[in-house]
Amino acid sequence: MAQQEALAADLLRGHTDTIVLGVLRGGDRYGFEIFKTIRDATGGAHEIKEATLYATYRRLEKDGLVEAYWGDETQGGRRKYYRITDAGRAVYRSNVATWVATRRVIDSLLNLTETSERGADR
Amino acid sequence: MSTEIHRLLDEAFAGVELDPQTQDLKEEIRANLLARVDELEASGATPAEAARRAIDELGDVRELLGGPDAAGATAGEAAAQGSEPGGRRPEPRFDATAFAQHRVRPRPAFVLRTVLFGVVAAVALALFGLGVTSLVSIGVAGLLGLAALVAVPLGMLTADALLQETTHNHPLPRQRAAGFGAATGVALAALALAGAFAAYPDDTALVIAAALLAVVAVAVFAWLGATQTNRHKAWTRSAAEQLSPNRFEEDPEAAARFGIYTVVIWLVALGVIVALGLTVGWWWGLLAVVGGLAATMLVLARMLFRPRPPGG
Numbered sequence: 104m105a106q107q108e109a110l111a112a113d114l115l116r117g118h119t120d121t122i123v124l125g126v127l128r129g130g131d132r133y134g135f136e137i138f139k140t141i142r143d144a145t146g147g148a149h150e151i152k153e154a155t156l157y158a159t160y161r162r163l164e165k166d167g168l169v170e171a172y173w174g175d176e177t178q179g180g181r182r183k184y185y186r187i188t189d190a191g192r193a194v195y196r197s198n199v200a201t202w203v204a205t206r207r208v209i210d211s212l213l214n215l216t217e218t219s220e221r222g223a224d225r
Numbered sequence: 226m227s228t229e230i231h232r233l234l235d236e237a238f239a240g241v242e243l244d245p246q247t248q249d250l251k252e253e254i255r256a257n258l259l260a261r262v263d264e265l266e267a268s269g270a271t272p273a274e275a276a277r278r279a280i281d282e283l284g285d286v287r288e289l290l291g292g293p294d295a296a297g298a299t300a301g302e303a304a305a306q307g308s309e310p311g312g313r314r315p316e317p318r319f320d321a322t323a324f325a326q327h328r329v330r331p332r333p334a335f336v337l338r339t340v341l342f343g344v345v346a347a348v349a350l351a352l353f354g355l356g357v358t359s360l361v362s363i364g365v366a367g368l369l370g371l372a373a374l375v376a377v378p379l380g381m382l383t384a385d386a387l388l389q390e391t392t393h394n395h396p397l398p399r400q401r402a403a404g405f406g407a408a409t410g411v412a413l414a415a416l417a418l419a420g421a422f423a424a425y426p427d428d429t430a431l432v433i434a435a436a437l438l439a440v441v442a443v444a445v446f447a448w449l450g451a452t453q454t455n456r457h458k459a460w461t462r463s464a465a466e467q468l469s470p471n472r473f474e475e476d477p478e479a480a481a482r483f484g485i486y487t488v489v490i491w492l493v494a495l496g497v498i499v500a501l502g503l504t505v506g507w508w509w510g511l512l513a514v515v516g517g518l519a520a521t522m523l524v525l526a527r528m529l530f531r532p533r534p535p536g537g
Protein backbone atom coordinates (compact mmCIF):
# COMPACT_ATOMS: atom_id res chain seq x y z
CA MET A 104 0.00 0.00 0.00
CA ALA A 105 2.78 2.39 0.94
CA GLN A 106 4.50 1.64 -2.34
CA GLN A 107 1.31 2.42 -4.26
CA GLU A 108 1.13 5.84 -2.62
CA ALA A 109 4.76 6.56 -3.43
CA LEU A 110 4.12 5.75 -7.09
CA ALA A 111 1.08 8.02 -7.19
CA ALA A 112 3.12 10.85 -5.66
CA ASP A 113 5.84 10.36 -8.28
CA LEU A 114 3.30 10.53 -11.08
CA LEU A 115 1.72 13.59 -9.54
CA ARG A 116 5.05 15.38 -9.15
CA GLY A 117 5.78 14.80 -12.82
CA HIS A 118 2.80 17.01 -13.65
CA THR A 119 3.43 19.80 -11.13
CA ASP A 120 3.71 22.52 -13.81
CA THR A 121 0.42 21.54 -15.45
CA ILE A 122 -1.31 21.22 -12.07
CA VAL A 123 -0.19 24.72 -11.00
CA LEU A 124 -1.31 26.14 -14.36
CA GLY A 125 -4.64 24.37 -13.92
CA VAL A 126 -5.13 25.88 -10.45
CA LEU A 127 -4.29 29.37 -11.79
CA ARG A 128 -6.80 29.02 -14.63
CA GLY A 129 -9.55 29.64 -12.09
CA GLY A 130 -8.05 33.00 -11.03
CA ASP A 131 -4.95 34.61 -9.53
CA ARG A 132 -3.64 32.83 -6.42
CA TYR A 133 -0.72 33.20 -4.03
CA GLY A 134 1.62 30.40 -3.00
CA PHE A 135 -0.24 29.09 0.03
CA GLU A 136 -3.59 29.03 -1.81
CA ILE A 137 -2.05 26.99 -4.62
CA PHE A 138 -0.41 24.65 -2.12
CA LYS A 139 -3.69 24.27 -0.21
CA THR A 140 -5.69 23.51 -3.36
CA ILE A 141 -3.28 20.72 -4.28
CA ARG A 142 -3.10 19.43 -0.70
CA ASP A 143 -6.89 19.33 -0.36
CA ALA A 144 -7.26 17.56 -3.71
CA THR A 145 -4.81 14.86 -2.60
CA GLY A 146 -6.79 14.29 0.59
CA GLY A 147 -4.49 16.27 2.87
CA ALA A 148 -1.31 14.35 2.10
CA HIS A 149 1.72 16.49 1.25
CA GLU A 150 2.20 14.89 -2.14
CA ILE A 151 3.85 17.95 -3.66
CA LYS A 152 6.31 19.70 -1.34
CA GLU A 153 6.27 23.45 -0.93
CA ALA A 154 9.92 23.55 -1.94
CA THR A 155 9.03 21.92 -5.27
CA LEU A 156 6.36 24.54 -5.80
CA TYR A 157 8.74 27.49 -5.31
CA ALA A 158 11.02 26.03 -7.99
CA THR A 159 7.97 25.50 -10.22
CA TYR A 160 6.83 29.12 -9.86
CA ARG A 161 10.30 30.33 -10.77
CA ARG A 162 10.46 28.10 -13.85
CA LEU A 163 6.94 29.00 -15.02
CA GLU A 164 7.73 32.69 -14.62
CA LYS A 165 10.99 32.37 -16.56
CA ASP A 166 9.18 30.63 -19.42
CA GLY A 167 6.51 33.34 -19.48
CA LEU A 168 3.70 30.93 -18.56
CA VAL A 169 2.77 32.89 -15.41
CA GLU A 170 3.27 36.47 -14.25
CA ALA A 171 3.91 37.38 -10.60
CA TYR A 172 2.80 40.52 -8.80
CA TRP A 173 2.72 41.61 -5.17
CA GLY A 174 -0.67 42.04 -3.49
CA ASP A 175 -1.51 45.13 -1.44
CA GLU A 176 -2.06 43.47 1.97
CA THR A 177 -1.52 46.06 4.68
CA GLN A 178 -0.82 43.71 7.59
CA GLY A 179 1.22 40.55 7.79
CA GLY A 180 3.39 39.66 4.82
CA ARG A 181 2.63 40.94 1.35
CA ARG A 182 1.49 38.08 -0.82
CA LYS A 183 3.04 37.28 -4.17
CA TYR A 184 0.23 36.44 -6.56
CA TYR A 185 0.57 34.49 -9.77
CA ARG A 186 -1.46 35.07 -12.92
CA ILE A 187 -1.61 32.65 -15.87
CA THR A 188 -0.63 34.15 -19.25
CA ASP A 189 -1.99 33.36 -22.72
CA ALA A 190 1.11 31.24 -23.29
CA GLY A 191 0.38 29.44 -20.00
CA ARG A 192 -3.17 28.65 -21.10
CA ALA A 193 -1.92 27.26 -24.41
CA VAL A 194 0.71 25.08 -22.68
CA TYR A 195 -1.91 23.89 -20.19
CA ARG A 196 -4.24 22.84 -23.01
CA SER A 197 -1.56 20.95 -24.89
CA ASN A 198 -0.30 19.25 -21.68
CA VAL A 199 -3.84 18.15 -20.83
CA ALA A 200 -4.28 16.74 -24.35
CA THR A 201 -1.01 14.81 -23.95
CA TRP A 202 -2.10 13.48 -20.57
CA VAL A 203 -5.50 12.33 -21.85
CA ALA A 204 -3.85 10.51 -24.76
CA THR A 205 -1.25 8.91 -22.45
CA ARG A 206 -3.90 7.88 -19.93
CA ARG A 207 -5.89 6.20 -22.69
CA VAL A 208 -2.85 4.17 -23.76
CA ILE A 209 -1.96 3.17 -20.20
CA ASP A 210 -5.57 2.27 -19.40
CA SER A 211 -5.70 0.02 -22.42
CA LEU A 212 -2.29 -1.55 -21.71
CA LEU A 213 -3.33 -2.23 -18.12
CA ASN A 214 -6.58 -3.80 -19.34
CA LEU A 215 -8.66 -1.17 -17.60
CA THR A 216 -11.08 -0.78 -20.49
CA GLU A 217 -14.69 -1.90 -19.95
CA THR A 218 -14.35 -5.27 -21.69
CA SER A 219 -11.33 -6.32 -19.66
CA GLU A 220 -12.88 -5.18 -16.38
CA ARG A 221 -15.54 -7.77 -16.99
CA GLY A 222 -12.70 -10.23 -17.53
CA ALA A 223 -11.11 -9.22 -14.24
CA ASP A 224 -14.37 -9.83 -12.37
CA ARG A 225 -14.56 -13.35 -13.61
CA MET B 226 -0.39 35.78 16.22
CA SER B 227 3.05 35.83 17.75
CA THR B 228 6.21 37.10 16.12
CA GLU B 229 7.69 33.62 16.49
CA ILE B 230 7.32 32.81 12.79
CA HIS B 231 9.26 35.93 11.75
CA ARG B 232 12.10 34.94 14.09
CA LEU B 233 12.14 31.39 12.69
CA LEU B 234 12.13 32.69 9.11
CA ASP B 235 15.11 34.97 9.85
CA GLU B 236 16.85 32.01 11.45
CA ALA B 237 16.20 29.88 8.36
CA PHE B 238 17.73 32.58 6.16
CA ALA B 239 20.64 33.21 8.54
CA GLY B 240 23.95 33.11 6.71
CA VAL B 241 22.29 33.40 3.29
CA GLU B 242 23.41 36.39 1.27
CA LEU B 243 20.31 38.53 0.66
CA ASP B 244 20.44 39.69 -2.93
CA PRO B 245 17.19 41.16 -4.33
CA GLN B 246 16.03 37.79 -5.68
CA THR B 247 16.56 36.06 -2.34
CA GLN B 248 14.87 38.91 -0.49
CA ASP B 249 11.93 38.54 -2.88
CA LEU B 250 11.69 34.81 -2.21
CA LYS B 251 11.92 35.39 1.55
CA GLU B 252 9.00 37.84 1.49
CA GLU B 253 6.94 35.45 -0.65
CA ILE B 254 7.65 32.62 1.80
CA ARG B 255 6.79 34.90 4.76
CA ALA B 256 3.24 35.55 3.51
CA ASN B 257 2.70 31.86 2.77
CA LEU B 258 4.01 30.85 6.23
CA LEU B 259 1.69 33.38 7.91
CA ALA B 260 -1.29 31.88 6.08
CA ARG B 261 -0.24 28.35 7.12
CA VAL B 262 0.25 29.44 10.76
CA ASP B 263 -3.25 30.96 10.75
CA GLU B 264 -4.63 27.69 9.46
CA LEU B 265 -2.79 25.61 12.08
CA GLU B 266 -3.89 27.93 14.90
CA ALA B 267 -7.49 27.71 13.68
CA SER B 268 -7.27 23.91 13.98
CA GLY B 269 -6.16 24.25 17.62
CA ALA B 270 -2.35 24.48 17.67
CA THR B 271 -0.66 26.93 20.04
CA PRO B 272 1.08 29.86 18.30
CA ALA B 273 4.57 28.51 19.04
CA GLU B 274 3.62 25.01 17.88
CA ALA B 275 2.04 26.38 14.71
CA ALA B 276 5.11 28.45 13.86
CA ARG B 277 7.44 25.51 14.44
CA ARG B 278 5.33 23.16 12.29
CA ALA B 279 4.97 25.66 9.46
CA ILE B 280 8.71 26.21 9.24
CA ASP B 281 9.42 22.47 9.49
CA GLU B 282 7.07 21.79 6.56
CA LEU B 283 8.97 24.31 4.49
CA GLY B 284 12.19 22.30 4.76
CA ASP B 285 15.66 23.68 4.12
CA VAL B 286 15.57 27.05 2.38
CA ARG B 287 19.08 26.49 1.07
CA GLU B 288 17.51 23.83 -1.16
CA LEU B 289 15.13 26.44 -2.61
CA LEU B 290 17.96 28.85 -3.29
CA GLY B 291 20.38 26.33 -4.72
CA GLY B 292 17.99 25.07 -7.40
CA PRO B 293 19.38 24.47 -10.88
CA ASP B 294 17.47 27.50 -12.20
CA ALA B 295 19.03 29.83 -9.67
CA ALA B 296 22.53 28.55 -10.34
CA GLY B 297 22.04 28.86 -14.08
CA ALA B 298 20.74 32.41 -13.85
CA THR B 299 23.61 33.56 -11.62
CA ALA B 300 26.22 31.95 -13.83
CA GLY B 301 24.62 33.46 -16.92
CA GLU B 302 24.56 36.95 -15.43
CA ALA B 303 28.15 36.68 -14.28
CA ALA B 304 29.19 35.57 -17.75
CA ALA B 305 27.26 38.43 -19.36
CA GLN B 306 28.82 40.99 -17.06
CA GLY B 307 32.31 39.65 -17.04
CA SER B 308 32.79 38.60 -20.63
CA GLU B 309 33.76 41.58 -22.75
CA PRO B 310 35.66 44.23 -20.79
CA GLY B 311 35.06 46.88 -23.42
CA GLY B 312 31.33 46.75 -22.77
CA ARG B 313 30.71 45.07 -26.09
CA ARG B 314 28.39 42.12 -26.05
CA PRO B 315 28.83 38.95 -28.03
CA GLU B 316 27.47 39.26 -31.56
CA PRO B 317 23.78 38.40 -31.79
CA ARG B 318 23.37 35.19 -33.68
CA PHE B 319 20.26 33.69 -35.23
CA ASP B 320 19.77 30.30 -33.60
CA ALA B 321 18.83 28.16 -36.62
CA THR B 322 18.69 24.89 -34.67
CA ALA B 323 16.20 26.21 -32.13
CA PHE B 324 14.13 27.68 -34.95
CA ALA B 325 14.06 24.38 -36.86
CA GLN B 326 13.17 22.47 -33.69
CA HIS B 327 10.18 24.66 -32.91
CA ARG B 328 9.10 25.27 -36.48
CA VAL B 329 5.33 25.20 -36.92
CA ARG B 330 4.04 25.08 -40.47
CA PRO B 331 0.79 26.92 -41.22
CA ARG B 332 -2.17 24.63 -41.78
CA PRO B 333 -3.36 24.49 -45.41
CA ALA B 334 -6.97 25.08 -44.32
CA PHE B 335 -5.90 28.28 -42.52
CA VAL B 336 -3.98 29.53 -45.56
CA LEU B 337 -7.01 28.84 -47.77
CA ARG B 338 -9.37 30.67 -45.38
CA THR B 339 -7.02 33.65 -45.24
CA VAL B 340 -6.85 33.86 -49.03
CA LEU B 341 -10.66 33.63 -49.38
CA PHE B 342 -11.31 36.27 -46.68
CA GLY B 343 -8.67 38.49 -48.29
CA VAL B 344 -10.15 38.17 -51.78
CA VAL B 345 -13.69 38.93 -50.57
CA ALA B 346 -12.48 41.98 -48.61
CA ALA B 347 -10.31 43.25 -51.49
CA VAL B 348 -13.15 43.01 -54.04
CA ALA B 349 -15.58 44.69 -51.63
CA LEU B 350 -13.02 47.42 -50.88
CA ALA B 351 -12.46 48.10 -54.58
CA LEU B 352 -16.22 48.39 -55.23
CA PHE B 353 -16.58 50.56 -52.11
CA GLY B 354 -13.86 52.87 -53.44
CA LEU B 355 -15.65 53.17 -56.78
CA GLY B 356 -18.92 53.90 -54.97
CA VAL B 357 -17.40 56.59 -52.71
CA THR B 358 -15.73 58.37 -55.62
CA SER B 359 -19.09 58.20 -57.46
CA LEU B 360 -17.50 56.42 -60.42
CA VAL B 361 -20.15 53.74 -59.98
CA SER B 362 -23.57 54.60 -58.56
CA ILE B 363 -24.14 52.26 -55.62
CA GLY B 364 -26.27 54.17 -53.09
CA VAL B 365 -25.95 54.38 -49.30
CA ALA B 366 -27.42 50.93 -48.66
CA GLY B 367 -25.05 49.39 -51.19
CA LEU B 368 -22.07 51.17 -49.62
CA LEU B 369 -23.05 49.90 -46.16
CA GLY B 370 -23.34 46.37 -47.51
CA LEU B 371 -19.87 46.64 -49.06
CA ALA B 372 -18.51 48.08 -45.80
CA ALA B 373 -19.78 45.00 -43.99
CA LEU B 374 -18.15 42.81 -46.64
CA VAL B 375 -14.81 44.54 -45.90
CA ALA B 376 -15.09 44.64 -42.10
CA VAL B 377 -16.48 41.17 -41.34
CA PRO B 378 -14.02 39.05 -43.38
CA LEU B 379 -11.02 41.07 -42.17
CA GLY B 380 -12.21 40.78 -38.55
CA MET B 381 -12.59 37.02 -38.98
CA LEU B 382 -9.18 36.85 -40.64
CA THR B 383 -7.63 38.63 -37.64
CA ALA B 384 -9.28 36.31 -35.11
CA ASP B 385 -8.35 33.26 -37.19
CA ALA B 386 -4.69 34.32 -37.40
CA LEU B 387 -4.48 34.88 -33.62
CA LEU B 388 -5.88 31.39 -33.00
CA GLN B 389 -3.01 29.79 -34.93
CA GLU B 390 0.03 28.40 -33.20
CA THR B 391 3.14 29.86 -34.84
CA THR B 392 6.82 29.09 -34.56
CA HIS B 393 7.26 31.92 -32.06
CA ASN B 394 3.88 32.24 -30.37
CA HIS B 395 1.26 30.15 -28.65
CA PRO B 396 -2.30 30.55 -29.95
CA LEU B 397 -4.41 33.16 -28.18
CA PRO B 398 -7.35 31.92 -26.05
CA ARG B 399 -10.58 31.84 -28.10
CA GLN B 400 -12.33 34.71 -26.33
CA ARG B 401 -9.39 37.09 -26.67
CA ALA B 402 -8.87 36.20 -30.33
CA ALA B 403 -12.58 36.81 -30.95
CA GLY B 404 -12.25 40.14 -29.11
CA PHE B 405 -9.36 41.27 -31.31
CA GLY B 406 -11.25 40.15 -34.43
CA ALA B 407 -14.44 41.99 -33.39
CA ALA B 408 -12.52 45.17 -32.51
CA THR B 409 -10.74 45.08 -35.88
CA GLY B 410 -14.06 44.62 -37.69
CA VAL B 411 -15.69 47.49 -35.75
CA ALA B 412 -12.71 49.82 -36.41
CA LEU B 413 -12.86 49.05 -40.15
CA ALA B 414 -16.63 49.57 -40.16
CA ALA B 415 -16.08 53.00 -38.54
CA LEU B 416 -13.56 53.91 -41.25
CA ALA B 417 -15.93 52.73 -43.98
CA LEU B 418 -18.85 54.73 -42.54
CA ALA B 419 -16.63 57.82 -42.45
CA GLY B 420 -15.80 57.15 -46.11
CA ALA B 421 -19.49 56.81 -46.96
CA PHE B 422 -20.13 60.10 -45.16
CA ALA B 423 -17.54 61.75 -47.43
CA ALA B 424 -19.61 60.61 -50.41
CA TYR B 425 -22.98 61.54 -48.85
CA PRO B 426 -22.25 64.57 -46.59
CA ASP B 427 -26.00 65.19 -46.08
CA ASP B 428 -26.40 61.92 -44.18
CA THR B 429 -25.23 62.91 -40.65
CA ALA B 430 -26.36 59.55 -39.24
CA LEU B 431 -23.36 58.02 -41.03
CA VAL B 432 -20.79 60.17 -39.23
CA ILE B 433 -22.50 59.68 -35.84
CA ALA B 434 -22.48 55.90 -36.32
CA ALA B 435 -18.83 56.07 -37.42
CA ALA B 436 -17.85 58.02 -34.29
CA LEU B 437 -19.73 55.60 -32.01
CA LEU B 438 -18.13 52.57 -33.64
CA ALA B 439 -14.69 54.19 -33.41
CA VAL B 440 -15.16 54.78 -29.67
CA VAL B 441 -16.26 51.17 -29.17
CA ALA B 442 -13.26 49.88 -31.14
CA VAL B 443 -10.82 52.06 -29.16
CA ALA B 444 -12.37 50.92 -25.86
CA VAL B 445 -12.16 47.23 -26.78
CA PHE B 446 -8.58 47.58 -28.06
CA ALA B 447 -7.59 49.44 -24.88
CA TRP B 448 -9.10 46.73 -22.69
CA LEU B 449 -7.46 43.95 -24.69
CA GLY B 450 -4.13 45.76 -24.59
CA ALA B 451 -4.28 46.40 -20.85
CA THR B 452 -5.09 42.76 -20.05
CA GLN B 453 -2.63 41.27 -22.54
CA THR B 454 -0.20 38.71 -21.10
CA ASN B 455 2.77 36.92 -22.58
CA ARG B 456 2.07 34.65 -25.56
CA HIS B 457 5.65 33.99 -26.70
CA LYS B 458 6.98 30.47 -26.44
CA ALA B 459 9.72 29.79 -23.91
CA TRP B 460 12.36 29.31 -26.61
CA THR B 461 11.45 32.66 -28.19
CA ARG B 462 11.90 34.38 -24.85
CA SER B 463 15.28 32.86 -24.16
CA ALA B 464 16.40 33.62 -27.74
CA ALA B 465 15.30 37.25 -27.30
CA GLU B 466 17.26 37.50 -24.04
CA GLN B 467 20.44 36.43 -25.82
CA LEU B 468 20.12 39.07 -28.52
CA SER B 469 21.96 42.25 -27.65
CA PRO B 470 19.66 45.22 -27.11
CA ASN B 471 19.49 47.87 -29.84
CA ARG B 472 21.09 51.28 -29.38
CA PHE B 473 17.92 53.02 -28.19
CA GLU B 474 17.52 50.46 -25.38
CA GLU B 475 21.17 50.79 -24.34
CA ASP B 476 21.27 54.56 -24.67
CA PRO B 477 17.96 56.30 -23.85
CA GLU B 478 19.56 59.70 -24.54
CA ALA B 479 20.07 58.71 -28.18
CA ALA B 480 16.39 57.73 -28.35
CA ALA B 481 15.38 61.10 -26.88
CA ARG B 482 17.63 62.94 -29.39
CA PHE B 483 16.05 60.97 -32.21
CA GLY B 484 12.59 61.99 -30.97
CA ILE B 485 13.57 65.68 -30.98
CA TYR B 486 15.18 65.42 -34.45
CA THR B 487 11.97 63.82 -35.73
CA VAL B 488 9.81 66.62 -34.35
CA VAL B 489 12.13 69.25 -35.91
CA ILE B 490 12.13 67.49 -39.31
CA TRP B 491 8.34 67.35 -39.41
CA LEU B 492 7.88 70.93 -38.21
CA VAL B 493 10.13 72.05 -41.06
CA ALA B 494 8.23 69.79 -43.47
CA LEU B 495 4.92 71.29 -42.30
CA GLY B 496 6.27 74.80 -42.91
CA VAL B 497 7.46 73.81 -46.38
CA ILE B 498 4.06 72.23 -47.16
CA VAL B 499 2.26 75.46 -46.24
CA ALA B 500 4.77 77.57 -48.18
CA LEU B 501 4.52 75.38 -51.29
CA GLY B 502 0.74 75.17 -51.00
CA LEU B 503 0.30 78.93 -50.87
CA THR B 504 2.76 79.63 -53.69
CA VAL B 505 2.83 76.87 -56.33
CA GLY B 506 -0.16 74.70 -55.33
CA TRP B 507 -1.10 72.16 -52.60
CA TRP B 508 -0.19 69.06 -54.60
CA TRP B 509 3.48 70.15 -54.44
CA GLY B 510 3.18 69.81 -50.65
CA LEU B 511 3.45 66.05 -51.13
CA LEU B 512 7.10 66.61 -52.06
CA ALA B 513 7.74 67.98 -48.56
CA VAL B 514 6.08 64.87 -47.04
CA VAL B 515 8.36 62.62 -49.10
CA GLY B 516 11.38 64.72 -48.09
CA GLY B 517 10.43 64.59 -44.41
CA LEU B 518 9.99 60.81 -44.53
CA ALA B 519 13.35 60.35 -46.24
CA ALA B 520 15.11 62.58 -43.70
CA THR B 521 13.47 60.69 -40.77
CA MET B 522 14.55 57.34 -42.20
CA LEU B 523 18.13 58.52 -42.76
CA VAL B 524 18.37 59.83 -39.19
CA LEU B 525 16.88 56.57 -37.90
CA ALA B 526 19.41 54.53 -39.89
CA ARG B 527 22.33 56.62 -38.64
CA MET B 528 21.18 56.65 -35.01
CA LEU B 529 19.65 53.21 -34.39
CA PHE B 530 22.13 51.22 -36.48
CA ARG B 531 25.25 53.24 -35.74
CA PRO B 532 28.30 52.03 -37.68
CA ARG B 533 30.86 50.57 -35.28
CA PRO B 534 34.02 52.63 -34.98
CA PRO B 535 37.00 50.60 -36.21
CA GLY B 536 38.75 48.70 -33.40
CA GLY B 537 35.73 48.88 -31.06
